[in-house]
Amino acid sequence: MLPHGLPIAQLQTVRLDLLRECNSNEAQRLLEACQRDGFFYLDIRNVDVDFTGVLDRMYELCREIYSLPLDDKLLYDVDKLSSLKLNGYKPLGRNFGGLPGKKDGFETYTIPKDGVMGLDCQDAFLRPPVVDRFMDALQDFARFISIATTSTLNSLSTSLELPQEENFMTYHRPSAASPDIIRLLKYHAQPLEERGVLHTPHTDLGSLTFLFTRQPGLQILAPDSDQWTWVEPKEGCAIVNLGDGMSLLTNGFLRSCLHRVGPLPDEAMPTRYSFAYLVRAEDQTPMTGLKCPLFPPLDPGKKVFTSGEWLKQKFQAVRLNTRKENEDWILTGNRDDLPA
Numbered sequence: 001m002l003p004h005g006l007p008i009a010q011l012q013t014v015r016l017d018l019l020r021e022c023n024s025n026e027a028q029r030l031l032e033a034c035q036r037d038g039f040f041y042l043d044i045r046n047v048d049v050d051f052t053g054v055l056d057r058m059y060e061l062c063r064e065i066y067s068l069p070l071d072d073k074l075l076y077d078v079d080k081l082s083s084l085k086l087n088g089y090k091p092l093g094r095n096f097g098g099l100p101g102k103k104d105g106f107e108t109y110t111i112p113k114d115g116v117m118g119l120d121c122q123d124a125f126l127r128p129p130v131v132d133r134f135m136d137a138l139q140d141f142a143r144f145i146s147i148a149t150t151s152t153l154n155s156l157s158t159s160l161e162l163p164q165e166e167n168f169m170t171y172h173r174p175s176a177a178s179p180d181i182i183r184l185l186k187y188h189a190q191p192l193e194e195r196g197v198l199h200t201p202h203t204d205l206g207s208l209t210f211l212f213t214r215q216p217g218l219q220i221l222a223p224d225s226d227q228w229t230w231v232e233p234k235e236g237c238a239i240v241n242l243g244d245g246m247s248l249l250t251n252g253f254l255r256s257c258l259h260r261v262g263p264l265p266d267e268a269m270p271t272r273y274s275f276a277y278l279v280r281a282e283d284q285t286p287m288t289g290l291k292c293p294l295f296p297p298l299d300p301g302k303k304v305f306t307s308g309e310w311l312k313q314k315f316q317a318v319r320l321n322t323r324k325e326n327e328d329w330i331l332t333g334n335r336d337d338l339p340a
């Protein structure tokens with residue numbers, strides 16, 4: 001529980017079971033959350049698949065991976081294994097962040113969906129033996145998120161009356177190869193006197209992020225707000241946010257939302273684990289507004305990137321050593337007036 005007196009993000013809770021039944025009130029609340037906040041809780045209880053055991057296994061996997069010796073993890077360095085950073089380990093401090101030296105304060109381990117699900121001949125992806133021991137859980141996790149993604153994107157496509165032949169699902173087909181990833185995170189503890197934001201404020205680059213954590217620390221800056229608010233973890237719910245992908249596919253009608261992770265006021269940052277499934281559009285998707293009279297027109301001079309190109313750009317801006325000055329808009333989706 002977050003301590004009393006902190007500003008808490010007032011997010012909608014959307015029920016997955018009702019979305020799957022095409023309940024119109026639930027669909028409407030989802031649409032509003034995506035237009036206003038770019039963040040919502042997805043209540044994943046009451047669906048016919050029991051998901052709690054899978055989440056417990058995923059938390060176990062996080063702990064086991066991060067307890068490997070550093071040299072073992074570095075054998076799978078993400079910057080060496082894959083140009084799109086779809087597989088492998090990022091050590092502490094390699095990204096731009098809010099700690100001394102402009103460094104980040106977290107490790108990540110990324111696992112590719114195509115590898116886990118055996119798509120695009122990726123099943124032999126390089127990985128430490130511990131990943132194999134959890135392969136069943138990873139597959140169940142990916143399958144469950146695919147159900148949640150399909151329900152969410154179908155519901156939004158219907159609410160926005162997108163044409164059947166080109167809606168959000170056209171570019172997020174459940175059994176197609178895609179740059180989706182599962183990302184395990186470990187934030188490192190900091191002493192009270194060295195408080196700082198471990199994670200630079202950013203919007204996610206893909207379409208939807210399904211985040212799981214049992215510990216506080218996540219803050220959001222809602223699109224029309226100038227105050228950071230804290231996101232309270234809720235048992236039985238995924239914290240879902242829209243990335244730049246959904247904003248680009250709707251010319252900004254749906255919002256991606258800035259977020260970051262840091263210590264609670266007056267407290268030292270504890271070790272914190274989270275994991276997320278990042279849904280991204282298939283590589284060749286043109287990242288521009290789909291056909292919908294509600295979406296604002298696109299500035300005709302604006303270059304349209306494919307999803308693959310967009311991923312590459314954002315990664316360069318994240319890394320401390322490839323980041324160029326004045327590239328913060330890529331991280332923050334154009335907001336440069338960030339409050340402390």
Ligand SMILES: O=C(O)CCC(=O)C(=O)O
Nearest residue numbers: 185204213218261274276
């Ligand atoms: O750990 C968290 O709460 C947030 C993680 C996050 O923002 C990300 O992985 O993009």
Ligand SMILES: [Fe+2]
Nearest residue numbers: 202203204259
């Ligand atoms: Fe994020």
